[in-house]
Amino acid sequence: MIRINGLTKKFGDFVAVDNISLDVHAGEIFAFLGPNGAGKTTTIKMLTTLLEPTSGALEIDGLDPRKHSSEVRKRFGIVFQDPSLDGDMTAYENMELHGIFYHVPRKLRVTRIEQLLRLFELWERRNAQVKTFSGGMKRRLEIARGLLHTPKILFLDEPTLGLDPQTRNQLWTHVKHLNQTEGVTVFLTTHYMDEADRVAQRIAIMDHGRIVALGSAEDLKIKTSTASLEEAFLALTGSTIRDESASSTQQLKDFARLWSNRR
C-alpha cells in the first residue's frame, strides 16, 4: 500500500530523512517510532504531498504523490500532529467542508457524517463551535473527518499527544475497529510505546533520519534482548535528549497567544 525507496529530504545542509526504504502492506497497522526530530513528521509530509522529497521513490496505492497528487490525496486521510480544525465552525460544518473537498456525493456525505459523528460520540455536539471542544473531542473529530471520504490509508501523526488515558484508550479502540471493519491501512507515529505495542502489527524505529530497526514488537524485543518495547526503543536510539529548534509555526503560535482574544 505504501512503498518507500531510498527516500531522502534535506533542508539546506541538514539531512532530515536519510535514504529510508520500507513497505507497508494493505490492511496493516504500522507504527513509526522515534525520538523528537527523528524525521517522522517529515516522512509523513512527503507521503501526503505536503513536502517535495529531495530524492528517492514513493508510492501510495501504486501512485507517485509527486505526479498524481490529486489522486493520492483522495486515497488517504490524515490526522496531523497539530490540530487542523476550524474553531469558528461547528463540528458538522467542519465535516461538511471536508466532504465537499473530497467530492463525497451529497447523500452519502450526509449519512456518513452522521454515522461517523455517532461512532466518535460527537453527534450531540455537532452544532457547537469546535473551539468549545476539549482536546479529546477535537482529536476524535479530526479522526472522524479523516475517515469521511473512506480513505484506503489513514495517517495518524501523534494522535494521542496530550490526551488522558481514557481518551487514548477509546481512540485506539476506534482505530482498531475501523481497521478491522473497513480494512483501512493505518500508518501512525506515537511517543507512547505501550500504544504501538498494543495496536501495531509492525514497528519501524527511526533515529537521525534513518530507520534503525523494523519488525513486530516481539522481533524488536528479541533483537535487543529486552523485556519491553520501551527498553528496546531506548537500546536502539540511546538515551540522549534531542532538541528541536522552534519552527516558524511555533513562533507564530507564541505570537498568537498574545492576540488570542482575537478569536
Added chain:
Amino acid sequence: MSVIYILWLRELRRYVRSRAQLVASLGQPLLYLVALGFGMGPVFRKAGEGSYIQFIAPGVIAMTVLFSSVFSGIGLLWDRQFGFLKETLVAPVPRIQIMFGRTLGAATVAVIQGLLVLVISFIAGFRIVNLKAAPLALVFMLLIAGLFAALGTTIGSVLQNMQGFQLIMNFLVMPIFFLSGALYPLNNLPKLFAMVTSIDPLAYGVDALRTILIGVTHFGLVWDAAVLLVIGGMLLLIGSHFFSKIQA
C-alpha cells in the same frame, strides 16, 4: 464550483460569528468620518471645496473595503497558525479553487463592511447625488475588494509568521490608504507626489466611488475601471502562483 462556494460561505460564517470584531472594525471609519468630517469641515469649506463629509465619505468607504479585504486575505496566516490551512492543502482540490473561494469570501465580507459604513455616513449627513447610479458603486466596491483581497492572500502566502505583519501594515497598507486621495483632493498636488498617488490602485477606487456617489471625478470612470480590473487580475494571478507554492 462547490469548493469555491463552501470556502466563500466559510468566510461569511466567520464574519457573522465574530460580532466583536465586526463592531470593532467599524470604529475606525466612524472616527474618520466624525473627527475629520466635522473637524476639518470648516477649513475645507473656507477653501471653497464644499462639504467635507460629502467629500470623505466615499474615501472612508474605500478605506473600510481596503482594510477589511487585506485583513481577510492575511487571515491565511491565522489558518496557518491554527492548522486549518493544512486541511485545505492536502485536499484533492486544485489550489486555484481554494485561493479563489477565499478571495471571493474576503471580498464579499469587505463589501458588506463598506455598505455598513455607507449607512453610517448617511447618519452623519452624507447624501448620494445620483441615486440611480448607486448600484454601480456596489460594482466598484467589489472591484476594490477583489483587488485587495487578492493582495492580502498573496501576502498571506508569502509571509511565514506575524512578525512581518506590522511591516506590511506600515509600509504597504497605510501608504495605500493615505496616498489614495481618500482624505484630500488629488488636484494641484506637487508633481512628484501626484505621480506617487497615480500608482496607488486605491486612488482609482476612491475616484470611482466619488464619481458615482458625489459626481466629482479626477481620472474618469472608464480609466478607474480599467486600472482596477487589470491590477486586480494581475494580483489574482500572482496570488494563485504564491498560494500554489505553499508547502507545509
